Every structure is written in C-alpha cells, then in structure tokens.
Amino acid sequence: MWNKITSGMFSKLMSALQFYRNISIKKKLLLVLYIQILLPLIFIGFFSFKSSEEIITNKSISYSKDILSLIELRLQDTVRNLNIISQDLRSNENIYQALINDYNNNINKLNNYEVASQLNNVFLKAAITRNEIESICIVSNSKRFFTFDNNNDTDGSNIKSVVKQNYTQIRESVAASNGKAVWFFNSRNGMVQNAYLIRMIYHKDTYKEIGLLVVQINMEFLDSVLQGLESEVMQNTTILSSDNEVILYKNKAAMDKYEQVIKKIPYDKDSFVDKKNNIFVAYTTLSEPNWRIVTYIPLNQLYYDVGELRNRIIMLCVVSILILSIVSIFMSFDMIKPINQLVKAMKGMNIDNISDSYIEIERRDELGFLHKTFNNMTKEIDHLVTWIYREQITRKEAEIKALQSQINPHFLFNTLESINWMAQLNNVPEISETVSDLSTLMEASIGRDDRLITIEEEFIYIDKYIALLKRRFEDRLTLIKEVDPKVLYLKIPRLLIQPLIENAVYHGVESSRGKGIISLTARIKGELMVIEVIDNGNGISADDLIKLNKGLDMDNDTYFKSLSSKKNKSIGIDNVNRRIKLFYGEKYGIKIESKLNIYTKVSVTLPAQIYNKEGFYVQSTNN
Structure with missing residues (x-):
C-alpha cells in the first residue's frame, strides 16, 4: 500500500516536472516571479492574520474576564445589600x-x-x-x-x-x-x-x-449593574438564573439571536469560540446565588481589525500581481523577444534559405552573444552546405553515369546478337528495319538533350524494342499494354522501363519453351504512379526472391559500398532500382513478386507528379 502511494506521488511529481519543462520560458519566468513574491506574501499574510486573531482573542478573553469580574462584584454587592434589607425586614x-x-x-x-x-x-x-x-x-x-x-x-x-x-x-x-x-x-x-x-x-x-x-x-x-460597562469588544451581556432564565440583558436583538448558544454553555470552559454561530463567548458564575454572567460578541465584530488587515493583504497581493504583470511584459520585450527571434530563425532555417536566417544584433549581453554566435554558425553552415551539396551532386552524377555505362553495352550486345541470328537464318532485307529500330534505341540511350521524357515516349521506345525482339522470337513473344491515359504525360528518366521489359524477355520468355506473354500496366494509385511488368516465364524461387528484394531495399550508400564485393552484378533490375532511388529518393523503387513456373511481376513505384524540375540524371558517358 505504501509503495503504491509513493509510486503515485513520484509519478505526479514527474508529471509536474515534465509540465514545467514543456512550458515556454516566458511562462517559467512568470511562474518563478509569482512564486517568489506571492508565496512570501501569502505566508506573511496568513501568519499575520492568525497572530492578530490570536492576540485579539487573548486580549478579548482578558478584557472579558475583567468586565465579568466587575459585574460579579457589583452583583455580589447588590445581592448582599438585598440580603441585608431582607434580614432587617425579617427582624x-x-x-x-x-x-x-x-x-x-x-x-x-x-x-x-x-x-x-x-x-x-x-x-x-x-x-x-x-x-x-x-x-x-x-x-x-x-x-x-x-x-x-x-x-x-x-x-x-x-x-x-x-x-x-x-x-x-x-x-x-x-x-x-x-x-x-x-x-x-x-x-x-x-x-x-x-x-x-x-x-x-x-x-x-x-x-x-x-x-x-x-x-x-x-x-x-x-x-444598573450593567450600566457603564459598554465597549466595542464586550457590548452584549446577559445574566442567567440557575434555571437558564434571562434575568438581565444589554442587547435584546443580539440576545434573541444567540439565546440558544448562551444557554448551552459548556461548564468546563470560561471562554470559547462557537465557530458554528461565529461568536465569542465568555462567562463566570456567582457562588451565591448560582447565576451566570455571560458576555459575547460576533466574530465579525471581534475580528474587524483583523478583517481589515486581511483586506489590505489581499490588496497588496493584487497590486503585486499587477506590478509583476507589468514587469513580465517588459521582460517579454526585453528578454523573451530576442529568444523568440532566435527560436524562429532556427525553426525557419533550412537548406534553401540558410543565408536568410541572419539576426540583427541590438544588444551586447548574453542574448546578444547568442545572436552573434548563431549568425556565425549560420554563415559556417551555409558555407559547408554549399560545398557538400555540390560534392553530393557530383557524386550522384558520377554514380548514375556508372550505372548508365553498364546498361548501354549490355543492351547493345543483346541487340547485335538478334541481328546476328536474323542474318544467319533469314538473310533478308528485314535486317534494314532491325537496324533502323536499333538506331532509334541507341539514340535514346546516348541522347543528351532532354533528361526527362514522358511515359508516352518511353513506351514508344519499348514498342521499338519489342519489334526488334519479335524478329527473333516471332510468334513466341506478345506484349499486352494497359495504360491509364492520366500517366502518359508524366515524366520519368529516359529508358527507365525498357530494361525491365528486357529482363522479362531474357529471364522469362527466352528460358521458356512456351509462348511468352509480357503485360505492361501503368496507373495512378493515390499519390503514386505504379508501373508493373509481368511475364509468364519460369519464375523465381523463394530463396532467390528474398535475396533479390533484400538487395533492392538497400539504401544507396550501402549498395555502392557493396559493389566491390559483389561477384554477380545485376545489370537490369538492380540498376533501374538504383537510378530511381538516386533520382526520386530512398522510399521509391522496385519490388519483385514471383511464383515458380507461373509468373514474375516487377512493380515500379514513382511519385505521381509532373516533374518539371531539372534532375541530375546523366544518360551517357560519351564525351
């Protein structure tokens, strides 16, 4: 039980500490100022109020005892005289x-x-x-x-x-x-x-x-016994008989209001405070006759001066709060405003506007030092980013050139192989058409004019490529296209999809004895453009599929570091995937699905936007 209580208190303490850490510096300063000023005021006021209340109560008790003693003496004299008169009459x-x-x-x-x-x-x-x-x-x-x-x-x-x-x-x-x-x-x-x-x-x-x-x-x-004893403190006096009958009273209204209180006085105290009725009561009892002399006063009258002190303390607190608020406003302009300027400049700083984050220095205190240090840091970051940014651009272009240089010889080798087959088997004029298609593709591969082309242009190159392949495979190869018209005018790097068709032909159709069918689809899916190349070839085993997808998921740095240790370097899908990640970012790329002896599907995920910005894609290594 104790552990639960301790744990709960600790949890609340940590929550309060976390809340304090999360609030702004302005609120922290206000909180500290209020605590430093108001808490002492509250404590001083509280103890002053209680001390004054105690002093007044003690003085009231002492004064009431004096008054009661005087009334008692007067009553005793009066009763004694009446006893003497009655004794004289009896005699x-x-x-x-x-x-x-x-x-x-x-x-x-x-x-x-x-x-x-x-x-x-x-x-x-x-x-x-x-x-x-x-x-x-x-x-x-x-x-x-x-x-x-x-x-x-x-x-x-x-x-x-x-x-x-x-x-x-x-x-x-x-x-x-x-x-x-x-x-x-x-x-x-x-x-x-x-x-x-x-x-x-x-x-x-x-x-x-x-x-x-x-x-x-x-x-x-x-x-007349009670005459001449009026005071601000003890102005209500009542004399009760032994049967609680009211013999004398000074204030009829007060006596009627508090009659039940003064008739139920505890005999173990000579004075007390009835908090229920808010009244101070003091009394004494005559030995002969057995009468009680009771004097009382409402607490609001007794503590009137204390109430005035309390009101002054409250006013002092209110004035202190107003002064603190004025001080806090001044501090917010003098201290918090420069801090907010610094925070705003830090939040707004990014790679495109580092030089715009400069702060005007108007002071020479610690905040001015922070501003000066921030400006120096901004200049240094701007210098470093400029050089590092250019270095990264150069590195990417070099990497893309390296990838592109791998594609061109591979593609050229396969195309020339097709021409060789046709020359050996047919020896017909169709070779001219084949060479014409090949030249178109070669032009696309080594072109320097437009770095980005539309999907429509890319698919024209694919049609040329399939035309070349049909001269080799004839009726064994069929291309089926399902293209959403919305994607035709979206731009992508040149020859991004063609290597995937090439991969489907040589790893799917060529190794299969049956008729090869390649499906090419392009559609918009949310904010993404998805292009899929599906073949009905032999498929990929589960273990190989896992290895392929693992390699495709690598980030660029890991991939390029691993190139030197790779024995079997993939030319088609791997290079296309890397080009996508370098151009669009790490979250885009290729994913492969396959079932052995049934199908293989290569899915390309790109951002669905018209990409007008000049990229860093380099098509060729030709000089």
Missing part, C-alpha cells in the same frame, strides 16, 4: 409581632386594620430609603397577606397575585433553604419579568415557621 418588631399574633390567632377584624397600617408604614419606609425594593409582601401561616406594592399593573403581575399563584412552590423552596434567602423569578418565555427575594420568618423561641417575607426587586435598579 422588624412590628412584622414579627404581627406574624406572632396571627400565629396565636390574636388578630381579629377590629385590629386587623391597625396591624396592616403599621406594617404599611414599615414597608413604605423601607421602599423609600432603598431603591432596590419595588414591593414587599408578608404572608402569615394562615395565608393572611400584608403588602406594599408599587406595581400598579392589573395584569396579575403584582406581588400579591404572584405570591398567591406560586405560594406552594415558593414555600417549598424556602423551607429547603435552611434559613437562607431564596430567589424566585416570575418568567415568561424564559425571560424574567420580576425578581423576588424570599425569606422564611421563624418564631424566636420555638424556631417554627410563622410566615414568609417576599421582597420584589426593582428591575431597573438591577439593570
């Missing part, structure tokens, strides 16, 4: 006496008004002197209510209505507090409407419960 002699009388059933209708009036004075005095108090309520064991209420609401939220409605719950919570003050909240949809401090009042002698003291807290006074 008030008038309140205590009224509860004792009710406990002993000593309050009747006559003195009930007097007791209520006394207690009302006590409540009024306490409410006037302490801004923390909104309303006060005393409830005896017999559920007799003595109240002072500044809340004039008629919606059932006054202190007497709230206590009556929740009396059982309130009494149970106070009874379980072991004499401590208990907080009770009148809430709606998780939002505290009114807060109450409740204490149990006990009999001084028997320590039995004789009544309840309920003090409604002024919410505006409680809200």
Whole structure:
C-alpha cells in the first residue's frame, strides 16, 4: 500500500516536472516571479492574520474576564445589600409581632386594620430609603397577606397575585433553604419579568415557621449593574438564573439571536469560540446565588481589525500581481523577444534559405552573444552546405553515369546478337528495319538533350524494342499494354522501363519453351504512379526472391559500398532500382513478386507528379 502511494506521488511529481519543462520560458519566468513574491506574501499574510486573531482573542478573553469580574462584584454587592434589607425586614418588631399574633390567632377584624397600617408604614419606609425594593409582601401561616406594592399593573403581575399563584412552590423552596434567602423569578418565555427575594420568618423561641417575607426587586435598579460597562469588544451581556432564565440583558436583538448558544454553555470552559454561530463567548458564575454572567460578541465584530488587515493583504497581493504583470511584459520585450527571434530563425532555417536566417544584433549581453554566435554558425553552415551539396551532386552524377555505362553495352550486345541470328537464318532485307529500330534505341540511350521524357515516349521506345525482339522470337513473344491515359504525360528518366521489359524477355520468355506473354500496366494509385511488368516465364524461387528484394531495399550508400564485393552484378533490375532511388529518393523503387513456373511481376513505384524540375540524371558517358 505504501509503495503504491509513493509510486503515485513520484509519478505526479514527474508529471509536474515534465509540465514545467514543456512550458515556454516566458511562462517559467512568470511562474518563478509569482512564486517568489506571492508565496512570501501569502505566508506573511496568513501568519499575520492568525497572530492578530490570536492576540485579539487573548486580549478579548482578558478584557472579558475583567468586565465579568466587575459585574460579579457589583452583583455580589447588590445581592448582599438585598440580603441585608431582607434580614432587617425579617427582624422588624412590628412584622414579627404581627406574624406572632396571627400565629396565636390574636388578630381579629377590629385590629386587623391597625396591624396592616403599621406594617404599611414599615414597608413604605423601607421602599423609600432603598431603591432596590419595588414591593414587599408578608404572608402569615394562615395565608393572611400584608403588602406594599408599587406595581400598579392589573395584569396579575403584582406581588400579591404572584405570591398567591406560586405560594406552594415558593414555600417549598424556602423551607429547603435552611434559613437562607431564596430567589424566585416570575418568567415568561424564559425571560424574567420580576425578581423576588424570599425569606422564611421563624418564631424566636420555638424556631417554627410563622410566615414568609417576599421582597420584589426593582428591575431597573438591577439593570444598573450593567450600566457603564459598554465597549466595542464586550457590548452584549446577559445574566442567567440557575434555571437558564434571562434575568438581565444589554442587547435584546443580539440576545434573541444567540439565546440558544448562551444557554448551552459548556461548564468546563470560561471562554470559547462557537465557530458554528461565529461568536465569542465568555462567562463566570456567582457562588451565591448560582447565576451566570455571560458576555459575547460576533466574530465579525471581534475580528474587524483583523478583517481589515486581511483586506489590505489581499490588496497588496493584487497590486503585486499587477506590478509583476507589468514587469513580465517588459521582460517579454526585453528578454523573451530576442529568444523568440532566435527560436524562429532556427525553426525557419533550412537548406534553401540558410543565408536568410541572419539576426540583427541590438544588444551586447548574453542574448546578444547568442545572436552573434548563431549568425556565425549560420554563415559556417551555409558555407559547408554549399560545398557538400555540390560534392553530393557530383557524386550522384558520377554514380548514375556508372550505372548508365553498364546498361548501354549490355543492351547493345543483346541487340547485335538478334541481328546476328536474323542474318544467319533469314538473310533478308528485314535486317534494314532491325537496324533502323536499333538506331532509334541507341539514340535514346546516348541522347543528351532532354533528361526527362514522358511515359508516352518511353513506351514508344519499348514498342521499338519489342519489334526488334519479335524478329527473333516471332510468334513466341506478345506484349499486352494497359495504360491509364492520366500517366502518359508524366515524366520519368529516359529508358527507365525498357530494361525491365528486357529482363522479362531474357529471364522469362527466352528460358521458356512456351509462348511468352509480357503485360505492361501503368496507373495512378493515390499519390503514386505504379508501373508493373509481368511475364509468364519460369519464375523465381523463394530463396532467390528474398535475396533479390533484400538487395533492392538497400539504401544507396550501402549498395555502392557493396559493389566491390559483389561477384554477380545485376545489370537490369538492380540498376533501374538504383537510378530511381538516386533520382526520386530512398522510399521509391522496385519490388519483385514471383511464383515458380507461373509468373514474375516487377512493380515500379514513382511519385505521381509532373516533374518539371531539372534532375541530375546523366544518360551517357560519351564525351
């Protein structure tokens, strides 16, 4: 598994390296410049952003702790003062006496008004002197209510209505507090409407419960705990009860938006970042009562300065890219353009226009040195090509002359042999016609005027040659021609096909006792002209056929080097094949097919074009 992963990574690395090698120098320079500038900018920007974010987070945590500590101190002072007020009220002699009388059933209708009036004075005095108090309520064991209420609401939220409605719950919570003050909240949809401090009042002698003291807290006074603590960092503060009821808050919209987040605070952290809701939260918990003070701020506000830094880094990158692009354009004109000129000159240089590849030198740096070196190299190549080209031409002409000189004596010998046969056997005037045909062929063989002739002219020579041969073979020799009219005006070297007919006669018809038939076809096949000479002679064995085709496939250099070691030098087909390759190129030439005692087919492949260009074919060695 590890080997596969390593192999895959290596393959990708090699592909990336190959891609880099294949792109242009201009793109390489741009890539290097961008990497050298943008990568440091990105790394510096990234680490600056993260460092700033961390610094701001740490400062926010420290600042939030300070704010939370201050709020905690204020709340503790407020709760302590409220505890003292409730303790004073619980110890008030008038309140205590009224509860004792009710406990002993000593309050009747006559003195009930007097007791209520006394207690009302006590409540009024306490409410006037302490801004923390909104309303006060005393409830005896017999559920007799003595109240002072500044809340004039008629919606059932006054202190007497709230206590009556929740009396059982309130009494149970106070009874379980072991004499401590208990907080009770009148809430709606998780939002505290009114807060109450409740204490149990006990009999001084028997320590039995004789009544309840309920003090409604002024919410505006409680809200003053959060006043004066606004800041850009910590502007949203909420105080939650032990039951996650919202007692106080600074920002209603923010509290509504993030209520579910601040009510599900993990108890193992005093601050954290909620990435899901993009908010920073810090909190602390009061020891008594068990309230939580939560302060929070959205990350987009907390990291506003960091965002500005990020935007500046992005702008810096954009400006850097623009500057780099301008620099790259300048470099493309100053450096890449001369390189492209050199590349273009090298691509356009060929054997016909070497001297035209000269580059103007306009600089003296390394690129100027390359241009100067290229110009010198061009001059040297032009000089060498001129001489070597001429040398090769001379060599080809000499080789062709050597080949042609082999054909003429061979052809002349066979023709004279035919005349000799006719002279011995017939002794008739037909010899004149034979000599006339022979002279025509001799003229074609040694002619110096046109180096190329049309297929039509070549076939006229073949007809003359067959006429000569028929005087020897009579009815034993038949020539069948199938010629596409399109090929008649295509030009080929003189006497290129005649040796193939001669070869078919002397190696096919002459060695056979039957009637000899030679087929001559010429047609266009794609971009090629194909000429085929087929005879019905004895054919060629498979081994000899392989050797013949192998020799025909040789390139010119190999062929001429092998001439000195050849014992049996072929005159006809071999020489024609070599002339074709020298004149048209290595990919053209002759191919032989044969079946023993059935047929032999010689196929000539030439380019199918009207060849007007003067060639290097030399017909004769006559001077």
